[in-house]
Amino acid sequence: MNTTEFFQQLWADYTTLTPQAASIHELFCDDNYTPRNDHVAFRTFNISPINLLALEVHLLRMGYRRYEAYQFEEKKLEAWSYSHVSGQAPRVFLSQLQVEKLSKPAQDIIQGLVKQVEPAQVGEPQVFWSGRLWSPPSWETYNQLLAESEYAAWLSIFGLRANHFTISINHLPEEPDIQTVVNRLIQAGYNLNTAGGVIKGTPADLLQQASTLAEIRPVTFAGGDTHPIPSCYYEFALRHPDASGQLYDGFVAASADRIFESTHQHPKAA
């Protein structure tokens, strides 16, 4: 599978679940311009057959190389970033939850979900937009996970798919400026993630980011009851040149840590 098809499929899945993303994309399009994607991010559990090592095989086959490792101690996450050898395809950020760091009851819930995954479902790149590979947990189980790890609760419902796409501010047709982008989103009525400030990172960090709050979508839980919960969000990234004059290619752990919180419950979810 080539990267063009890979990202088309991811986009189709992402905008089906989160229609707001298509509207935001439209907001930054004009007759001659379509926004460039800086990166997509995925979430998974560190349990075979869906752990990071199992999933990255497909990225490596498409020409991606591991670039940098990240740790998020408080959230019990670890991640790798991937860059494409061509320099032309979007970066990929792949994180996994360190399930053994959760309580025994939460570990048991997650083991019960991953046990339902057929290894064959993981053997093709389609796994990246396969969604939930297990039957939905109950509302009660979801909340049990939520109390320990928002990431685990989100993943138990939405599964393997793009958690967010990211508009590259560097490639916008106007002067690259993250505050202008933020203003345009606020004017259009979108709620932004304010954790750690609306704009995360500084020019000295070489990466500045902002993101919307995840769109609230109704989800049907085991037992048939439906509740609105946060789905996916859109991110915006402005990269700055490093000492050698190259645009920075990595991520900033402190900012990524707060970007994860874009799927946290917020007042509109009530």
Ligand code: NI
């Ligand atoms: Ni991101």
